[in-house]
Amino acid sequence: MTQGFRIENGGLIDRNKKLSFKFNGKKYFGYEGDTLASALLANGVHLVGRSFKYHRPRGFFGAGVDEPYAVVQLYRNGETEPNIKATEQELFEGLEAKSVNCWPSVNFDIGAINNFLKIFLPAGFYYKTFMWPKSFWYRIYEPFIRKAAGLGVASIDHDKERYEHKYEYCDLLIAGSGPSGLAGAYAAAKNGAKVILAEDKPRFGGSLLTSDVNIGNQSGKDWAEGMITELKAMPNVVVKNRSQIFGYYDHNMLVMSEKVSDHLPKTKKYHPNKRLWYIRAKEVLISSGSIERPIVFGNNDTPGVMLSSAAKEYLKVYGVLVGRKPLVFTNNDSGYETAIEFKKHGVDPIILDTRKNPKSEIIDEAKNLGIHIKNSYVVAAAQGYKKVKSADIASISDDKKQLGKIENIQCDCICVSGFWTPTIHLASQSGNKTKFKEEIDAFVPGTSKQNETSLGAANGIFSLEETLKTSFKAGGELSKKITENENNVAIPNVVEKKSSQHDKFWCVPLPKGKNYKRFLDFQNDVAVSDIEIALREGYRSIEHVKRYTTLGMATDQGKTSNLNGLQLVSEIENKVVPAVGHTTFRPPYTPISIGAIVGREVGKHTKPTRKSPIHTWHEKNNAVFVDAGVWLRPRYYKRGNENLFEASKREAKNVRTNVGVCDVTTLGKIDVKGPDAAEFLNRVYTNAWLKLPVGKARYGVMLREDGIVMDDGTTTRISENHYHMTTTTAQAANVLSHLEYYLQLVWPELNVNVVSTTEQWAGAAIAGPKSRDLLQKLFPNSDVSNEGLPFMGYTEADLFGVKARIFRISFSGELAYEVNVVSDYGNFMWEKIIEIGEEFKIQPYGTEALSTLRIEMGHVAGSELDGRTIPYDTALEGLVSKKKDFIGKRSLQKSAFTAEDRQRIVGVVPIDKKTSIPEGSHLVKDAKAPLPNPKLGHISASCWSVEYDNPFSLAILKNGKNMIGEKLFAMSPLKNKIIPVEIVSSHYVDPKGERVRS
Amino acid sequence: MLYINCPHCGMRSQNEFSYGGDASVKRPSLNKEVSDQEWDNFVYNRKSLRGKHLELWQHISGCRQWIKVERDTSTHEIFRTFKADEEVAK
Structure with missing residues (x-):
């Protein structure tokens, strides 16, 4: 071709x-x-x-x-x-x-x-x-x-492409590299300000690339090139092309999308496709220019009808003729500039000007070139289906209501200019209340809301001389405020042709007997007739008219259609345009790839992945991992062809019969230090803490002020003024914030400091009847007998030269210990435990076995402490002190919290002792009752009891206290299951808690 | 994104902070008898103001201090910020 x-x-x-x-x-x-x-x-x-x-x-x-x-x-x-x-x-x-x-x-x-x-x-x-x-x-x-x-x-x-985010700060951010942007950037840069100049197109210069002007004895294009070269060489200036500033957010935060690779056949290795810049600017210069608006006429959507400025750009920037028989239809001088360019390239255009007798330098030039001009003429309709073939034109009366006789003339494109609309999107997004400027029939920014200053055409100034003068001044003055430098820049001499007033004309009346579609919104196919219908049907607010007709709602967001739509509404409604008002401009200015907004936060990178120092060992030993908050924890250690169920059962059983070891590094750990630490814990936890001796641990429950259980865990008194608090893995961050809140805001008089030590310690839980024997071999020099280290005791010991902390606490309900060493020795500790534990048939166990062990013991965890339960609900009311005050205590007096039939934790066993009950199942009295079947409670956690070799679940059940022995149904519509069940005590195994004390 | 002047660290972006609600709420003293109404006012009842609002933020990804921020809830303008223990003159 x-x-x-x-x-x-x-x-x-x-x-x-x-x-x-x-x-x-x-x-x-x-x-x-x-x-x-x-x-x-x-x-x-x-x-x-x-x-x-x-x-x-x-x-x-x-x-x-x-x-x-x-x-x-x-x-x-x-x-x-x-x-x-x-x-x-x-x-x-x-x-x-x-x-x-x-x-x-x-x-x-x-x-x-x-x-x-x-x-x-x-x-x-x-x-x-x-x-x-x-x-x-x-x-x-x-x-x-x-x-x-x-x-x-x-x-x-x-999407295999990579997208990056970047945060940047600057003194002046300049949106657009046309004459105003260049002038503003240059003046600011000369004053030493840190400047970012962004241009959405590949080429800098904006309108200077196509306009016939002279600045400082150079063509506009050459002047722009010189400015850019100079700016690029300055160390305090960042110049970016292919970069669209699309959003103006709070506190002068602007977001820019930089196309890094879209113009290349392939994205370079290690390069992103796009880069999103979050820029916090002290001052923002909006030099986004203006967009030509169309004049509305019949079949104005036919291919070959285009903006006259676009035709000029194709010719001057790309050397492309959009037609060989162009018709220019204009209400202002811009159409003449396009016609002059055609003529200079040997093409004879015809100009139809809606004005009767306009006079200006540009018009004179067109006349001198011999261009055929028809005044008081309009295009009534374009003819042709897939391409313009001709145009029906007619003269128009002075009141613009009557068309003369229709003539058909041959043409292959219609270049249309209905004057210029300032691009006020960024100013409006910043909160600027825009105002209507009669002289240009368009909205311009009003008083600055944030630190934005609109320049040049974006501010409704269409004279180059005026634009340069005001832009140099703005850039200089705003930067001077920041840098306190003042290097006055000489404003170059400007030669431009003067233009005449545009015609306030935007829509050609329909010729008699014709029913042409006259489009306003070209992408969503919204025609004049659609707006007329909307108004006839009673839509008045411009926001409603927009939504009913979809005017301006396409991917171009009405950049060429909004003002003409407003003109039409104001004309039909007999209101002035500012009274109709415009619809809200919202970011993004132009469509932005979802990938760019997401950035690198995809897949595993949506949150950090944290691994325990023992992670590599787990990997080598066939651990199957599960996400626990941001942590990766072994769920089970696969042997042979075992599945999850088989492996977790084996691991749990081994804890009950021999000894197991579980990586508990992920538990939240907080150091609480200071002379008032005991008093502070006494206020934070529901139970009493003042009398806890050094070297002892205590289980504690903390509430929110509304009486709901926030978290539980053990806290150990390491020394007189030093406590080691543990939290659940999931709540660690919230608990720290909670403690800081009370220390900093509520009780600042308490002399206490808290700091997270989660990552300082690696932890291993050693559980099972043989755990003491193993411990004795691990710590031959320490007394770990039942007397030397009793239940809830704490001691410091030497693990082959490494300082270790031993806590005698148990989550599994077995005789158990937790050993902590500093993280760097975590793996060393673990390998020693495995090595020495071999003779006691030790097996590592994962979170699934851990859950099984705690469920059948009736120990609560996150699935019961789900932000809806009070201590009574989880059978923890024994830990609620009646004597002292603590966070959330007053809420426990609420009548709902003290009701006789209050929900409470129970155990649930299927009658057939075979069918596992899906977690989340509802407990109901009558399985056949019509929907919605009244819910009495829900299954919070399920396991296969290794003690009794049958399924066992925990549930939170209404009136749970009096329901033991009742027969109910567990219903899971999701799994399509109805299971007859019996309610039992939540303490299914070792209800008296003898094992942990043995 | 808001730009918040942490009284300890200086100007920082909102994504370093977490929001903590109305700063004018005072917790009733410990061991003090309080009526249901008083307690509910402390725990639950908040005014959803339009305009100047004194609120708590915690600089969780910074100095971890709780601070007070005087902000307009409709325009997001931030007027002043205070340390946790600073008295706020009306």
């Missing part, structure tokens, strides 16, 4: 680097520096997609971020990405893209039948039609709408 619409010279593309690419399976060529859009246009391809609702043919409308039509599916680096704007996607060798929202092909699209059914698809059609019958919604309507909706197709594969 030849690039038939590429002019011979000119443009900023690199003609020495020819690139091949595929669109809809067909091969084309372009040049380095092209976008997919410019390369397709160079090849004469104007049909790129189908519209959202009516599946009408779609071409190119803009040349950048405002593009509503040219949304494609991109295939790159072995991945596919939907909703890519062809006007933003840079060309690379081997690029592949496809049209979206059409089937079987963009040329023949079956969905286009909607175009002929459009009389049946007005605004609100879906709301009105798919209301009833209700049952149809799930089966018929929803699947149908889902299939018809949406543009591209998201990949269901794992």
Whole structure:
């Protein structure tokens, strides 16, 4: 294929680097520096997609971020990405893209039948039609709408690309590298401020790349290049292209998405695809420019109708003619600039100007070049289906209400200019209340809300001289406040052509007897008639009109449609535009990849993974791991072909008969130190702590102020003013914050310090009838007899030269000890225990066996202390002191908490002694009662009792105290099970607790 | 994301802090008889203010100190911050 619409010279593309690419399976060529859009246009391809609702043919409308039509599916680096704007996607060798929202092909699209059914698809059609019958919604309507909706197709594969996040701080952040951005950045940088200048396009310079101006005796483009070169060389300046600042958040936090790899065929090794920058700026200069707005006329969505500024950009930046017989339809001087460029490249345009007799330097230049100009003329409708073939034009009366006789003239594109809309999104996101500026028929930022200053076109200033003057000044003054430097920058001399006032005209009336669709929102197919319907049906608020018609709700977020929509509403409602108001601008300004927002926090990286110092040993010994909060813990140690059930049963049984060892490093540990430590613990825990002697441990329960159990654990008095507190693995962080809260805010008079020591100690629980024998061999020089180290005793000992702490505490209900050494010796300790324990048939056990052992003993854990239970519910009321006050005590007097039939922990055994009861099952009296079957309680934890060799569960049951011996049903609709059960004591094994004291 | 001036560490981003609720709530003294209403006011009843609000934050990923922050709940403007033991003049 030849690039038939590429002019011979000119443009900023690199003609020495020819690139091949595929669109809809067909091969084309372009040049380095092209976008997919410019390369397709160079090849004469104007049909790129189908519209959202009516599946009408779609071409190119803009040349950048405002593009509503040219949304494609991109295939790159072995991945596919939907909703890519062809006007933003840079060309690379081997690029592949496809049209979206059409089937079987963009040329023949079956969905286009909607175009002929459009009389049946007005605004609100879906709301009105798919209301009833209700049952149809799930089966018929929803699947149908889902299939018809949406543009591209998201990949269901794992995204292999990498995305990064970066945090940055600066004095001045500048959004946009057009004339105002460059001037502001330069003045600030010269004052020594730390500056970040961001440009969303690959090329810096903004409007200077296409405008015919002269700054300091250079062309605008050359001046911009010089400024960028100088800025890049300054150490206090970061200059970023392909970087879109898309959100202005609280306290001057802005977020920018940098496309690192999208313009390359493959992402380089170790490079991210995109990088999200969180930038905290002291001052923000918004130099985001403006977007040309269309004029509304019949069939204005036909491929070949585009913004006049886009046509100019394709020509000046990419050397591409969007047509050879252009018609320029304008209400201001910008259309003339485009026409002049056409003329300079040997193409004869015709200008239709809605104004009667405009006069300016630009118009004079167009006249001198011999361009054919028709004043008080409009395009009534474009003709042609997949491409503009001609235009119906007519003269228009001075009051703009009457069209003259319709004439048809040949053309192959219609370049339209309805004046300029400042890009106020970032200012508005910062909280700035925008105001309507009559002279330009658009909203501009009002008083700054945060530290944002809008410059140039983004502030409604369209004269270059004025823009440069105010931007240099703003950059200089704002940076001076921060750096206290003042290096005045000389403002360069500017030569620009003066333009005349635009015409307040935005919509061409329908010719008599014609019913052309006149589109406002090109991506969501919202036409003038849809807005009219919405208003006729009583929608008044612009926010409601937006949602009812979907105006401005497509992926382009109405960048080209919002103001025309407002004009229409204000005209019908007979209100002025500011009274109608505009809809809220919310971030992101432009669609951002979900991957970029997520960053590196995918899969295992969503949270840190913490491993105990004994982890490698577990791995070598076939441990199967389970996530316990952020920790990885061995769930069981697999032997041969064992499954979870078999292995955990073996491990638990071995604890009951011999001895087992469990890695308990993950338990939360907090050092509590200070002269008032005992008093503090006495207030934190429900039981008494003042009399605990040195060298003793005590089990404690702590409540929240609302009386609910927060956590439990043992705390040991290491020395006079030093306590070692343990918490559950899951609650460790919350408990520390809780303690700090009371020490810092409630009882600052207490002289106590708390610090987390979780990671300082490695822990091993040695449990089972033979644990003392093993301990004696581990610590031959210590007295670990029942008298020397009684239940809840504590001692310090020497483990082959390593200082160890021994606590005689038990979670398994067996005779048991916990040994702690500093983490670095964790693995040493573990290997010694295994080595010496061999003669006692020691086996390591995982969390599954640990659960089994505690469940059949009736010891509570997280599944019972679930944030809904008070001490009584978990049979811990014996630990609640009646004498002293403590956190949460007053709440326990609540009538609900003291009710006779209050819920309480019980044991549950299936009648058949065979069927395991799923955790979460509900306990009910009558299995056949109609739904919702009144719930009496729920199963909190289940195990296979190794003591009795049958299933056993714990439950929290209403009136549990008086339910022992009752027969109920455990129902699990999820597992489709109804199990007859008997309620027993929660202390299923060793109810008197003799073993731990033996 | 808020930018909070920790009185101990200086300006830090919100993601280093965790929120701790209304700072004007005073816990009744230990061992003091309190009515149900008084206790409920302490534990549960909070005003959902629009405007200036004195609230607690903990600098959990920093100095771990609880601090008081005077913030506008509708605009997120932060006026002043205080150490835990600082008295806050109205």
